[in-house]
Amino acid sequence: MNKSPFKASISQIAEQIQPFHVMKILGEAKALEAAGKKIIHMEIGEPDFPSLPCVHEAATQAAALGLTHYTPTLGLPALRDKLSHFYQSFYHADVAADNIMITPGSSSALHLVLTAILNPGDKVLLSDPAYPCNRQFVKLLQGQLIGVPVGHDTQYQLNNELLKTHWQPGIKAVMVASPANPTGTIIEQAELLAMANFLAEKNSYLIVDEIYQGLVYERPAESILAHKNLPDNVIVINSFSKFFSMTGWRLGWCIAPDVLMPVLERLGQNLFLAAPTPSQHGALRVLEADALADLEQRRQTFESRRNTLYHSMREAGFRLNTLPQGAFYLYWDVSEFTDNAENFCSDLLQATGVAITPGRDFGDYQANQHVRLAYTTTQTELTLAVRKIAEFVKTYQAPENS
């Protein structure tokens, strides 16, 4: 052991940041896999498909041409332009390239945007459950979290009525995701517009995470930015990770009102200088028509998987509250089997090799009664997983109940 007198100190803020509990399940699943057990991975929140070959070619070609230097902080002008055109053709939305900033993943966009608008003590309202990292970003910035419990009666989403009910002075921003993680549910556009208008009157921002847009089923892809009379308080977050199957390329973007763009640029210059250059060249290629057609095929595959998972769960007699309209998640109420979803996930994994995520990662409200299933695996594996889960629950006795 090192005998140095140095005593490491960790910041109080860092101490408050919570881990992603799904990593525990992932660790257990990997250990079982290494020991030879067959695992069905339904815990991971990313497409099982690799990025498209044309993306690899474009990035390799750019690197071969020596295009490996920093880009401007706001991103490659050609990519910002292309995204502006993409908004027109894909979402029927007028978005100026000047209002788009390319970031290292939408994770950076979320962090940057919150840094741009929050003072210590400012309140941020979000649903419970919600994407976990948002809560940690707010804590990092010493903001105050207001979690609004949402259940199946509102499709696990916020709405304008809930905003009005839970409104209190000092709320600087409301964060929503549509479709959402962990539930795959959406907020209808008319509702989102009403929320934006209500918040504009209160001088508060609406941050809309659209990173699962594109992956929507039996409905068109939609952006709040398609509204012609949108107030200036709306910030949109998006990413090349999910619909574009490019998680590892670490590339996202945000779209913000004029007044925020120089602020975001100044923060980006300090926090990361620029998003990865080869990834931006890959992204230029993935926005071409032929690549988008390939991604549409993948969207259809996710839709079939959603249907397979949802219907086989129903056939197995499981109570499912909502049919998810997007993303690749199903949020399942397991209260008839356990009041400890974390133990349930661990026990299920050990007994059957099916890896799913406990609700605890996504908030507090009914977290111990919910689990998230990701349909990021084949139809055959999904059907097999449901069969195994059905067998498992027949005899399941949660340790604390036994």
Ligand SMILES: Cc1ncc(COP(=O)(O)O)c(C=O)c1O
């Ligand atoms: C709702 C939501 N927003 C943002 C992210 C961050 O994704 P990325 O940084 O890969 O763009 C995720 C990742 O799972 C997510 O589910």
